[in-house]
Each structure stands twice: as structure tokens, then as C-alpha cells.
Amino acid sequence: MSGLSISRRGLLAGISAVGASAALSACGAKTGSDTSSDSAAKADTSGSTVKVGLLNSLSGTMAISEVTVHNALLLAIKEINAAGGVLGKKLKAVSQDGASDWPTFAEKAEALIKDDKVAATFGCWTSASRKAVKPVFERYKSPLFYPVQYEGLEQSPYIFYIGATTNQQIVPALDYLKKQGLTKLYLVGSDYVFPRTANKIIKAYAKAKGMTVVGEDYAPLGSTEFGTIVNKVKDSGADAVFNTLNGDSNVAFFKEYKSSGLTAKSMPVLSVSIAEEEVKSIGTQYLEGQLTAWNYYETTPGAANEKFVAAYQAEYGKDKPTSDPMEAAYISVYLWKAMVEKAGSFDVTKVKAASDGITFDAPEGKVTVDGATQHVHKTARIGKVGADGLITEVWNSGGPIKPDPYLKGYDWASGLS
Amino acid sequence: MTVILNQSFTGISIGAVLLLIALGLTLTFGQMGVINMAHGEFIMAGAYTTYVLQKSISSAGVSLLVALPVAFVVAGAMGALLEWLLIRRLYTRPLDTLLVTWGVSLMLQQLARDIFGAPNVQTHAPDLLTGNISPGGGITLANSRLFILGLALLCVLALTLILRLTPLGRRIRAVVQNRDLAEVSGIATGQVDRMTFFIGSGLAGVAGVGLTLVGPIGPTMGTNYIVDAFLVVVVGGIGQLKGSVITAFALGVLQSVLEYSTTVSVAKVIVLVAIVAFLQWRPQGLYTLRTRSLA
Numbered sequence: 001m002s003g004l005s006i007s008r009r010g011l012l013a014g015i016s017a018v019g020a021s022a023a024l025s026a027c028g029a030k031t032g033s034d035t036s037s038d039s040a041a042k043a044d045t046s047g048s049t050v051k052v053g054l055l056n057s058l059s060g061t062m063a064i065s066e067v068t069v070h071n072a073l074l075l076a077i078k079e080i081n082a083a084g085g086v087l088g089k090k091l092k093a094v095s096q097d098g099a100s101d102w103p104t105f106a107e108k109a110e111a112l113i114k115d116d117k118v119a120a121t122f123g124c125w126t127s128a129s130r131k132a133v134k135p136v137f138e139r140y141k142s143p144l145f146y147p148v149q150y151e152g153l154e155q156s157p158y159i160f161y162i163g164a165t166t167n168q169q170i171v172p173a174l175d176y177l178k179k180q181g182l183t184k185l186y187l188v189g190s191d192y193v194f195p196r197t198a199n200k201i202i203k204a205y206a207k208a209k210g211m212t213v214v215g216e217d218y219a220p221l222g223s224t225e226f227g228t229i230v231n232k233v234k235d236s237g238a239d240a241v242f243n244t245l246n247g248d249s250n251v252a253f254f255k256e257y258k259s260s261g262l263t264a265k266s267m268p269v270l271s272v273s274i275a276e277e278e279v280k281s282i283g284t285q286y287l288e289g290q291l292t293a294w295n296y297y298e299t300t301p302g303a304a305n306e307k308f309v310a311a312y313q314a315e316y317g318k319d320k321p322t323s324d325p326m327e328a329a330y331i332s333v334y335l336w337k338a339m340v341e342k343a344g345s346f347d348v349t350k351v352k353a354a355s356d357g358i359t360f361d362a363p364e365g366k367v368t369v370d371g372a373t374q375h376v377h378k379t380a381r382i383g384k385v386g387a388d389g390l391i392t393e394v395w396n397s398g399g400p401i402k403p404d405p406y407l408k409g410y411d412w413a414s415g416l417s
Numbered sequence: 418m419t420v421i422l423n424q425s426f427t428g429i430s431i432g433a434v435l436l437l438i439a440l441g442l443t444l445t446f447g448q449m450g451v452i453n454m455a456h457g458e459f460i461m462a463g464a465y466t467t468y469v470l471q472k473s474i475s476s477a478g479v480s481l482l483v484a485l486p487v488a489f490v491v492a493g494a495m496g497a498l499l500e501w502l503l504i505r506r507l508y509t510r511p512l513d514t515l516l517v518t519w520g521v522s523l524m525l526q527q528l529a530r531d532i533f534g535a536p537n538v539q540t541h542a543p544d545l546l547t548g549n550i551s552p553g554g555g556i557t558l559a560n561s562r563l564f565i566l567g568l569a570l571l572c573v574l575a576l577t578l579i580l581r582l583t584p585l586g587r588r589i590r591a592v593v594q595n596r597d598l599a600e601v602s603g604i605a606t607g608q609v610d611r612m613t614f615f616i617g618s619g620l621a622g623v624a625g626v627g628l629t630l631v632g633p634i635g636p637t638m639g640t641n642y643i644v645d646a647f648l649v650v651v652v653g654g655i656g657q658l659k660g661s662v663i664t665a666f667a668l669g670v671l672q673s674v675l676e677y678s679t680t681v682s683v684a685k686v687i688v689l690v691a692i693v694a695f696l697q698w699r700p701q702g703l704y705t706l707r708t709r710s711l712a
Contacts, residue, residue, distance in 0.1 A: 061637075064536035191682060219681050224632030224641065225434075227427035227562070228676035234557075235420055248537050252632035255542075259559035261549050281633075283539055285547070 043142070044117035045346045049092045050085075052077065052333075053112035055123035055133070055144075060100025061222075061247065065325065066125045068277055069147055070095065072326035073122050075315055076333035086337045087346070094118060102132035109133040113140045119346045120145060120336050122329060127151060127193045134159065143348055145336060147329035149272065149294070151197035152405040153416065158348075160355070161375045162332040163325060164295050166201055167404040172380035173242075173270055173293035174205050176395050182239035182268065183211040188229060188253065189244035191218035198244050198272070200416060201407070208412030214238045219245065224252035230260045233267070243271040250274055254286040264289030270382075275323035276391060284389040294324040295378045296364035297391045305363035321390070322363075331362040335369060335376070368400060375403030419555040424677050425670060430562035432669025433569040437627055438642050439649035439661050440572055441620035444613055445496075446647070447656035448593045451504055451614075452515040453496075456646065457639020458525035459618045462495055463488035463625020464634040465533060471540045478543035481626065485568075488622035496618020497611050505610060522639070529636040537635035546630060561630040568627050572620055573662060579616070580658070589613050593656065652692055654702030664703060668692075 044051065054073050056066040077091045085091060094116045096108035105124065112118045113136070121137070122145045124130045130146055137144045137158040149164040177185070187202060189195025199216060206213050214236045217229045230253070233241060245253055250271070257269065270291040276298050279287050298309060298321050308330065312322050335358055340346055343354035356371020368377040377400035383391035407413035438460060445453050467484040474480035499521060507514045546564055549557045580586040588609045591599040600606050628638065649668060653660030668688065675684035696702075 059530075059535055061535075217680060222637075222641065223681070224628075224638075225431060227430060228424065228673045229681070231420075231423050231427055232677060235423075248633040248635065251537070251539065255547075255561070255631065256559070259547060259549050259561055261551065261557045281536065281539060283541065285541075 042117065043119035043346050043348075045089065045119060048089060050089045050346060051092045051094050051116050051118045052336075053109075053116060053118035053121035053123070054093050054095045055098055055105065055108055055112065055121050056095070057100040057125065057129075058095070058097040062098075062100040062125055064281070065277065066098075066100075066123075068320075068323065068326050069123065069125065069329040071316055072312065072322075072330040073333060075312055076330045078315075079311070080333065080337055086340050087344070098124070098129055102126075102128050105129040106132045106136050109136045109144075110140075113137075113142045118142070119340075120351075122147070122332055122336075124148070125325070130159070131193075141348055143336075143351065145329075145332035147332055148325045151194045152201075152407065153197065155373060155405055157352070157374075159374065160332070160335070160369070161373075161403070161405070162328045162335065164378055164380070165375055165403050165405040166198065167407055167409070168295065168378045168380050168401045169272060169293050170198055170201060171205065171407075171410070172397055172401070173272065173291075173382060174202060174209075174211070176293075176382045177240055177242075177270060178209060178211060184214050184237065184239040185211060186214055186233045186236050186238035186241045187216040187244070188233065188241055189218050190221045190223075190246045190249055192221055192246075194246070194273075195244035199242075201413065202242060204412050204416055205410075219249055219253075221246065221249070223249050226253045226256040229253070230256045230262070233257075234260055234262060238267060240267060241269040243269050244273065245271075246273050250278065251282050251286075254282055254290075258286050264291075275325065276321035276389070277323050279385055279389050279391065280321060284385065284387060287385045288387055290385050291394075292383050292385065292391055294381055294383065294391075296324045296327040296362075297381065297383050297393060298322045299383075299390050299392050300364055300381070302363065302365065304361050304365075308363040324364075327363050331360055331364075331367060334360050334362075335367075339369070366400065370403050373403050373405055375405060377402055420677075422554075422556050424673050426556075426558055426562070428670030428673035429666060430559070430566060430669070431673055432666035433562070433566040434624075434628065434631065434642075435645055435649050435669055436662060436665035437565065437569045437572060437624040438621065438646040439653075439665055440569070440576060440658075441617040441624070442646050442650045443653070443656065443658055443661045444576075444617035444620070447650055447661075448589065449508075449610065449613055450511050450655075451508075452511060452518065452647075453499075453504075453617075454515060454519040454643065455499060455522040455525060456518075456618070456621050457641075457643035458522045458529075459492040459496055459621035459639070460625040460628065460642060461525070461529060461634070461636065461639045462492045463622030464629050464638060465529065465538075465625075466491050466622065467626050467629045468533075468538050468540050468634055476543075477541045478545060480540075481543060481546075484626045485623060488626045489619040490622075492622025492625065493615040493619030496621075497615040499618075500611050500614035504614070505607065508610075526636040526640075533636075535636070537633035537638075539633060540629045542630050565627045565630065568623065572623060573658065576616070576620070577658060585609070585612055648692055652695060652702055654704035657702070657704035660702055660704040 056070040057063050077093050081090050098105040120143045124146050125148050127150055134156050143158050145160045147162050149169050152166040187199045203213050272293050309322050338358045339351045339355045343350040355369050358369040365379050379400050380397040381393050382395040384394050445451050466488040470484045471480040546561045549559045551557050588604050592606050592609045649664045653664035672688055675687050
């Protein structure tokens with residue numbers, strides 16, 4: 001065949017060009033170069049309704065997680081409207097799809113603020129998307145309520161962090177492992193911002209508290225080849241694995257983990273990014289007995305949670321689990337409502353000033369906003385995955401922990417930033 | 418020693434996955450010169466076939482065994498259709514097949530997203546395949562990996578037999594060696610092309626079934642493997658089954674040894690550098706096909 005005359009180099013160049021173009025489109029161009037508009041965007045509150053923005057990935061690789069957050073936000077808005085709205089005005093949700101693409105997030109955030117004139121925006125999941133929209137919200141002085149646990153070491157005057165910061169999730173998780181006598185840790189994570197920062201914190205903690213990190217490995221996001229990493233974990237003599245893998249890699253990792261003969265008994269894995277929804281999709285048989293660290297579980301006791309779970313399942317289906325980020329998204333709308341009502345105005349400056357000390361009887365228990373850091377006092381919880389796919393609490397911090405995003409209260413963390 | 422044995426097994430099992438994926442490409446790229454970027458999506462089709470079958474057949478073991486031939490036919494039919502619709506018009510323009518099939522692969526990914534939803538799905542492995550064999554000395558051989566290894570070797574054997582012993586195989590080899598001469602000898606080369614494509618794509622479907630035992634099933638799962646598969650075929654020597662087999666296992670073992678002593682990303686870089694160096698030394702790959710083609 002004469003067509004076979006192309007060179008291998010030509011082929012490889014072609015393939016890598018295609019790969020490179022895919023990578024480039026993922027990076028995208030810097031959006032929102034309009035730096036002239038430094039004035040605060042005015043939310044439109046003149047009518048009988050007030051618009052609020054919902055900014056989630058409704059498509060793309062993050063949709064599996066972010067759609068549940070979007071659902072929880074819609075539920076909160078529906079409930080608030082049914083109870084009379086905020087300051088007598090009904091809320092109107094404007095949904096924008098971030099499409100799992102960070103530049104798109106920035107673009108859509110700008111559209112929500114400038115075109116829809118929303119009073120507040122709720123959403124984002126990955127740290128990458130949050131970092132992408134941060135300058136937009138700061139430029140227009142418009143508030144964002146962020147619902148997911150994250151790596152800390154960040155503070156923006158226009159972001160309210162409703163998920164856990166590291167001292168409300170990772171540090172208590174380490175305390176728990178230490179108390180169980182599991183002091184030799186193997187760190188496995190995805191290769192990006194959150195796991196790298198989290199592991200930096202874990203290593204500082206381990207050094208100061210007499211724990212040892214016997215190994216540290218990162219797999220590319222989306223990687224499904226864990227044979228070697230699991231072999232390394234197995235040979236390391238670790239007591240436990242601290243897992244900061246995100247997304248699908250968890251499926252491959254836990255499949256490999258089980259088939260190599262490692263179990264929750266012989267070497268427990270503590271994960272910080274696997275909630276009820278993910279447990280269901282990974283498969284309970286691979287996760288039974290493994291540990292997770294969050295602030296909320298579907299099984300968390302209390303009337304507020306029973307009401308939340310019942311309302312969510314009535315709206316979206318009996319088999320739909322609730323999870324920590326969903327709960328944080330749900331309460332973020334209520335917290336904003338309480339701030340606005342305390343301020344008596346939708347004005348951002350007034351809302352921010354009113355935020356300190358706002359409390360809400362949340363499904364996870366009582367939460368309080370810390371005005372200084374714009375984070376929330378939350379209870380830390382360690383849970384164990386059960387045979388039914390639900391997570392049951394095995395330990396909690398006894399009460400809400402004060403947020404400390406820069407870990408200023410910990411001597412061992414002094415070098416981190 | 419245990420470490421070496423366990424790592425060798427991991428390397429061999431990575432190699433088996435590579436081989437399973439590269440096998441179909443050895444036919445369509447190697448033998449026919451078509452750069453089929455949609456090969457990864459045929460893998461995806463095989464994986465989703467397993468998922469669909471498992472929904473209707475409750476026994477995981479039975480559904481997996483049924484999935485193997487069904488996925489072969491489903492992915493093979495998709496490949497034959499692609500060949501009939503587009504590729505047969507492009508046989509003289511191999512670089513264009515790259516662009517066209519890249520477009521097709523994006524469309525297939527979107528189609529999968531529309532049919533099965535954006536979130537990835539899972540199949541349940543049969544109980545037999547979730548455990549492992551421990552022959553002692555701390556060595557563990559995961560059953561799912563052994564299954565994939567067996568599957569890969571079985572496919573190599575079947576493909577070899579088809580190419581060596583059947584009339585179709587003889588015709589395929591004749592077309593590859595000299596299309597014009599084959600045509601004047603009375604071989605319907607168009608038909609042979611379509612059959613070659615059917616088998617090559619069908620093998621991708623079988624690979625997809627195997628991959629459901631390793632990781633999640635999603636619209637983009639094929640793209641994770643496509644570059645590695647092309648590397649295997651190019652390094653092995655285009656159109657050379659023997660070369661692909663050796664290269665797949667060599668790359669698998671190299672990758673796992675490097676991963677053990679460095680990190681995943683560093684290992685990947687070293688492997689790619691090694692491949693570039695190898696191709697400088699032997700641009701034609703490990704083995705070459707002596708053809709009577711004029712070009």
C-alpha cells in the first residue's frame with residue numbers, strides 16, 4: 001500500500017499535536033481582561049424578585065459531583081421562597097454551567113454579576129475553578145459562597161468558605177489516626193493543587209507529632225493504573241493510607257487495593273474526597289470498612305438533618321444520597337439569607353459587616369460564621385463506610401471547630417503558606 | 418525478591434493491557450496504514466457493552482463472558498461502518514485519516530455522554546476476579562490481572578491463527594504486501610479492508626471488556642490509552658504482531674520498574690525519552706515488514 005509511506009516521526013508529531021491542542025484547549029485563554037470596571041457591580045434589587053447565581057459544572061468530568069450541589073442549592077432556594085423569600089423578595093435562581101473548565105467558570109461568573117446583576121453567587125467545586133473566579137468576584141465586589149472542603153491557605157474578602165478548611169478536616173483526621181496508633185502513613189493523591197498542599201500540611205504535622213510518612217505518590221488526574229503504587233504501599237510497612245485522590249482514580253485505586261489483598265483491617269485508607277455519592281459509584285464492596293473525614297454524613301443524627309434528607313429525596317428521588325458538599329451548599333443559601341436579614345439590605349458591604357456570628361441550625365449541627373476569615377465553625381467527623389454504602393460516624397470533634405485557614409494556631413504549621 | 422516478582426507481575430499486567438489495546442491497532446494502523454484516532458472509542462464501546470449487558474444479566478461472571486463476543490461484534494461493526502463511510506475514501510491520504518477519525522472520536526464521546534450520561538459508570542466484577550492468588554513468599558497475583566493477561570494472549574493467538582491459516586488471513590497479508598497485485602489476482606481488496614477493520618476494531622471492543630475490571634467506564638476512557646497504543650505499534654514495527662507483543666510487555670515492565678524507583682510522572686517522562694531515543698536508532702521500529710509495495 002503506497003499510503004504507508006508516512007514516517008513514524010510524522011505520525012508521532014501528528015499525535016502529539018492533537019494531544020497538545022487538547023491540552024491547550026483545557027488551559028484556555030485568560031478571560032475577563034476588562035480591568036477598567038473597578039466599581040462595585042450593583043445587584044438589581046428593585047423588583048419583587050432578587051436574582052441569585054448558581055455556578056456549577058452541569059457538564060464535563062466534574063458534573064457527577066457538582067450536579068448534586070446544584071440540586072441542593074435549588075432545594076434551599078425553593079424552601080426559602082416557600083417561606084416568604086428574603087426581605088420580602090422571592091429569589092430567582094440563574095444557573096450557569098461552568099462545564100468543568102476553569103476559564104468558563106470565570107466567564108460565567110462575570111456574566112452572572114454584570115448581566116444578571118445577581119445579589120450573590122453560590123457554587124464552584126475544584127480549587128482550580130475557585131482560583132479562576134476569585135479575581136472576578138473581587139473586581140466586581142460581589143460575594144461567592146463556596147461549598148466544598150479545600151486546602152486552606154486562602155482568604156478572599158468576597159468569598160465565603162462554607163466547606164471545611166484543613167483544621168476542620170485534615171488535622172482532625174490525623175489526630176484520629178494518631179489516637180488509633182496508626183502513625184506510619186502512606187500518602188496517595190492526585191497530581192494537582194489540593195493533594196499537594198494537603199500533603200505538605202500532613203508532612204509538617206507528622207514531623208512535629210511523631211508520625212512518619214513512609215511514602216508519597218501522585219497519579220495524574222484521571223489515571224487508572226495503580227498497580228505499582230499499590231505494590232509500593234504494600235511493601236512500605238505503613239499503618240494506614242491517607243488518600244487525597246480525586247474523582248475516578250479512586251475507582252481504579254480501590255479495585256487494585258482490594259485485589260492485592262489489602263483490606264480495611266490490614267491497612268485502612270482514610271479518604272478526604274469520597275462522599276456518599278462517590279461510595280455508591282465506586283462500589284461498596286471495595287470500600288466497606290474504609291474511613292472518610294467530613295463534617296456531615298447522610299446518617300448524621302438530628303432533626304435538621306432528617307428534614308434535609310427527607311426534603312432532598314422527596315425532590316430528587318428516594319435512592320439519592322446526600323453528602324457533605326451538598327449540605328454545605330444547602331446551608332450557604334440560608335446563611336446568606338440570615339446575613340441579608342441581619343443587615344436589612346442586599347448591599348455587599350453591609351452583608352459582609354453583618355456576617356460575623358450568624359448561626360444556623362444546619363443538618364450537620366449548629367454552624368457559626370466567623371466574620372474575620374469568612375469561614376464557618378464546623379464539627380469534624382470521621383466515618384466508616386458500611387455495607388449499605390452509607391457512612392456512619394465513628395468519631396467527632398465534640399463541637400464546632402473554629403476555622404483557621406492559615407493554620408496560625410498550630411506551631412508545626414508555621415513554615416507553611 | 419518479593420518486590421521484584423510483584424513488580425514484574427505488575428509490569429506484565431500493564432503490558433497485557435497495552436497489548437490488548439495495541440493489537441487491533443497493529444491491524445488497522447500497522448497493516449492498513451490508517452491512523453485511527455477513534456480506536457479508543459471502540460474500546461469505550463466494548464466497555465459500555467459490558468455495562469449494558471450486566472444490567473440485563475444479573476450474574477456478573479456470565480455477563481462478562483457474554484460481553485466478550487458481543488463487544489467484539491459491536492465494536493467491530495462500528496469499525497466496519499467507519500471504514501465504509503469514511504476511511505475507504507482516504508486510503509491514499511493517511512494523515513487525513515488522523516484528522517477525520519479524531520473528529521469521529523469526539524463525536525462518539527459526545528454520543529456516549531448523551532446515551533449514558535456524563536458521570537462514569539461501573540460494572541461489578543465477578544467474585545472470582547476480585548481476589549488474588551498468593552503462591553507464597555508475599556507474592557500476590559490479582560485475579561483480574563491474570564484474566565486480562567489470559568485474554569491478551571488468547572487474542573494474540575487467535576489473530577495469529579487467522580492471519581496464518583485462514584483464507585481471509587492470506588488475503589489480508591496479500592493486500593498489505595501489494596494491493597495492486599492482489600487486486601489483479603482477483604482479491605476483492607475493498608472487502609478485505611472492511612474485514613480487517615472489523616477484526617481490528619473488534620479487538621478494541623474486547624480490550625474494553627477487559628478494562629472494566631481495572632477502572633471506571635466513561636466517555637473519555639479511550640483517550641487515556643490511545644497514545645500508548647500507538648507507541649506500542651510504532652516501536653514494535655508497523656504491522657508486526659511479534660513486535661507489538663514484545664514492545665507491550667517491555668514498556669509495561671519498564672514503566673512499572675521506573676514507577677517503583679521514581680514517581681509516576683517521572684517514569685512516564687523517562688519512558689517517552691527512551692522511546693524517542695529508540696526511534697532515532699531504529700526509525701523503522703523493532704521489526705519491519707518486507708513488502709512488495711512500490712512505495
